[in-house]
Amino acid sequence: xxxxxxxxxxxxxxxxxxxSIIEIETVPITDNxxxxxxxxxxxxxxxISKWQNNFLSYNNSTPVIDVYDIEFNLESTYKKSGFGPGxxxxxxxxxxxxxxxxVYDSVKKSFExxxxxFNNLGSIPTKHKIISLVAHEDGSIYAGSLDMKQYxxxxxxxxxxxxxxxxxxxxxxxxxxxxxxxxxxxDNLFIANxxxxxGIILNLENGKVINIENPFMEKQPEFVYQGEYKLPKQxxxxxxxxxxxxxxxxxxLDSGESIIYRGNFDGDINKSFTFDEHIASIISIDNQxxxxxxxxxxKYPLTKFTN
Numbered sequence: 239x240x241x242x243x244x245x246x247x248x249x250x251x252x253x254x255x256x257x258s259i260i261e262i263e264t265v266p267i268t269d270n271x272x273x274x275x276x277x278x279x280x281x282x283x284x285x286i287s288k289w290q291n292n293f294l295s296y297n298n299s300t301p302v303i304d305v306y307d308i309e310f311n312l313e314s315t316y317k318k319s320g321f322g323p324g325x326x327x328x329x330x331x332x333x334x335x336x337x338x339x340x341v342y343d344s345v346k347k348s349f350e351x352x353x354x355x356f357n358n359l360g361s362i363p364t365k366h367k368i369i370s371l372v373a374h375e376d377g378s379i380y381a382g383s384l385d386m387k388q389y390x391x392x393x394x395x396x397x398x399x400x401x402x403x404x405x406x407x408x409x410x411x412x413x414x415x416x417x418x419x420x421x422x423x424x425d426n427l428f429i430a431n432x433x434x435x436x437g438i439i440l441n442l443e444n445g446k447v448i449n450i451e452n453p454f455m456e457k458q459p460e461f462v463y464q465g466e467y468k469l470p471k472q473x474x475x476x477x478x479x480x481x482x483x484x485x486x487x488x489x490x491l492d493s494g495e496s497i498i499y500r501g502n503f504d505g506d507i508n509k510s511f512t513f514d515e516h517i518a519s520i521i522s523i524d525n526q527x528x529x530x531x532x533x534x535x536x537k538y539p540l541t542k543f544t545n
Contacts, residue, residue: 267513272526275310275535286521287333289373294334301329303339310535316356324358326350335373342368349399360398366390372420380427382420391427391440406440421480428480437478439485439503448505452487479522484544488520500543511543
């Protein structure tokens with residue numbers, strides 16, 4: 239082999255090795271938070287939905303819905319199991335928007351819609367298998383849905399969700415069956431897949447789709463069975479967050495610690511934040527970044543995570 243050809247191949251090998259080594263800045267999350275709220279032992283905060291000055295939390299195993307004020311004082315609780323109007327067997331997803339609380343029940347295959355006092359406004363059957371709901375600031379609801387062959391994003395509009403539009407269709411082979419949660423900021427919809435630790439960002443205005451591949455996440459996490467459901471032992475993306483220019487992915491470690499990875503809208507992971515506790519959920523509120531540990535809420539300035 240000629241020397242110049244040999245050097246060329248050596249160059250390609252070195253470049254390939256260099257690209258395979260990915261390094262990002264890692265920053266520990268210290269206790270310089272803005273505010274800390276300790277929760278009583280009987281708090282059931284699991285999945286959070288915010289609208290204006292209220293938060294909604296639901297527990298799909300009980301099932302029960304709690305509504306909190308802006309300081310996380312419990313305002314009301316609703317639990318009514320059954321198959322009649324205003325009743326549910328299971329809470330797969332729930333959101334609070336305008337003066338409505340919307341619950342999807344996969345057992346009844348319907349939306350249960352309530353006012354803020356939990357008076358039932360309607361029980362709306364749906365042909366879609368809804369996985370997760372998220373409320374847009376324009377008053378519409380976006381839902382992730384699966385059938386046997388394809389994955390959808392459905393937009394619901396109207397006081398009783400009477401208008402629906404399918405805005406994204408993909409083969410399950412692309413997204414697999416692990417779609418779990420949605421997060422939205424302006425017109426960027428963040429879609430998470432907990433079975434493969436991947437995801438996509440869909441721009442609702444121009445239809446652009448960005449695929450997320452985090453090299454620091456296991457593509458085939460260890461699974462356990464919870465009843466009939468096969469789920470990752472350490473679910474991540476369950477608490478995904480999207481802000482003006484970034485998305486955030488949560489990873490819980492066996493040690494009880496947590497890592498939050500930050501990426502940009504090109505799909506690149508560019509920073510990580512370590513936390514010495516188990517993180518139950520993360521959300522972005524106005525100019526703050528909130529971390530729920532299960533026993534407390536810690537509020538940090540958003541710039542701590544975006545700069």
